Amino acid sequence: MVTRVALTGLTSAASVVSLTLTGPGGGPPTPLEWGTAPLTVAALPRVTYVAHRGGAREVPENSMAGLMAAYRRGTAHVLDFDTRLLRDGTPVVFHDPTLDRTTYRDGEVGALDAAEWQGVRLRPRASLPGAWRPERPPTVAEVLDRLGGRIVLMLEAKDPRGLDRLAALIRDRGLTRSVFVNSNDPEVARRAHRLGLLAQLWRSARQMRTDRPERWRSYIDLLDVDIKARDADLVRAVRSGVPRVWAHTVLTPRQRDRALALGCDGVITDVPGRLARHPVRALRVSGGPGR
Incomplete structure (x- = not known):
């Protein structure tokens, strides 16, 4: 099965890409698959859509059911999830340091071992x-085994010890070209690069005011920038020489259109389905052309 991705309207930084995802005969989207070999970042389109935590306003965040639903819907090219370590060193898919917000339990994630994790329910x-x-939150191994190589993945290493x-x-x-490894710490990103991984660095709007992102271009594969940042800061990131610059966390079509008009080549969103339903509109922005 192959999802048809029609990319139109790329004529300038202010007239950017429109994403249309349809299945055979114009029906519902089918999963994103490219042949039998592991899918790598080389297959990503000019403008990439990422389902943040699987699309956290459309599916249960960081759940296997949510990630699989996002994959089957075909409204994103990349699936994002967070990772933490259990007491015995098992990497699991989870965002918060505690269980309180998203499960029926409370307490520290890192206080449990793999056997105890079996009793956690989202x-x-x-x-x-x-x-x-x-359902039980999956382990990282389970997500890699289910989806690795079928779609590009993005995982955040919440605990750099892991x-x-x-x-x-x-x-x-065999997924070193299929999985981005994300952190807010440039030194963790540098370590990921030295380990032969695709290194991703995210930055907040406040951090971007003083960042000099050109310093990272030798070891960062993806710069993940805050959509709330100033136009000038987004443009500086786009012009840094880092190969990919994607904006987070995009919630509205207008936010997406601004990011693309400023030169970003991807958006990380909690609502991939919503964005796929709204074509890109050209915006005039103060930052001017992209790269």
């Missing part, structure tokens, strides 16, 4: 569309 938010059952373990999981599956 608590789907009532505001999510559709019906979702409680970077070597994450690298081993990715290398053992």
Whole structure:
């Protein structure tokens, strides 16, 4: 099965890419798959859509059901998830340091071991569309085994102590060109690069005011910038020489259109389905052309 991705309207930095995802005969989208070999970042389109935590306003965040739903819907080219370490060193898919917000339990994630993790159940938010059952948060190995090589993945190493373990999981599956490893710390990103991984660095709007992103271009594959940043700061990131610059966390078509008009070549969004339904509109922005 192949998703048809029609990219139109790329004529200038202010007239950017429109994403249309349809299945055969114009029907519902089919999963993004490219042949039998592992899909790598080389297959990504000029403008990339990322489902943040699987699309956290459309599916239960960081859940296997949510990630699989986002994959099957075909409204994103990349699936993002967060990782933390259990007490025994097992990397699991989870955002917060505690269980309180998204599960039926409380306490520290790092206080549990793999056996105890089997009893954790996610608590789907009532505001999510559709019906979702409680389920155990997956391990990183389970997500890599289910989706690795079928779609590009992006994982954030919330606990840098686990970077070597994450690298081993990715290398053992032949996915070093298929998985971005994300951090807010340039030194962690540098370590990821030295481990042979695709290094991603995210920055807040406040950090971007004083950042000099050109310093990172020798070891950063993807710069992940805050959509709330000033136009000038976004343009400086785009012109840094880092190969890819994607904006987070995009929630509205207008935010997406601004990011693309300023030269970003991807958006990280909680609502990939919503953005796919709204064509890109050209915006005039103060930053001028992109790269």
